[in-house]
Amino acid sequence: MTDSDDVRRIALSLPETVEKLAWGMPTFRVAGKMFITVPDDETSFAVRCPMHERKELIAAEPEKFWVPPHEAGSAWVRVRLAELEDMDELRDILVDSWKQAAPTRLLDAFPSTG
Helix, strand or coil, rough: CCCCHHHHHHHCCCCCCCCCCCECCHHHHECCCCEEEEECCEEEEEEEEEEEHHHHHHCCCCCCCCCCCCCCCCEEEEEHHHHCHHHHHHHHHHHHHHHHCCHHHHHHHCCCCC
């Protein structure tokens, strides 16, 4: 089973990622842009996700993906750690969010990321 330590380890393995405390929780950023947050209870994490994809994810797997009311207007989705299939799925989700925040120079320099 995956946990918040796995989120931290994978996130920090991505190029130029830094951890920064914000709103009392760990956040992970690349080039100053946040791409992961880990809320207080550490049972889920939030990642960047285009709105149209977010709706599809939640409809397909509501036990895994969700959005709290205060984030309804944002391009983020929460992921329940206990519902992930394995580390590969966790990594894929985190890398996808990193790619949405990373500048082109990093995407070009690290094409194998993911």
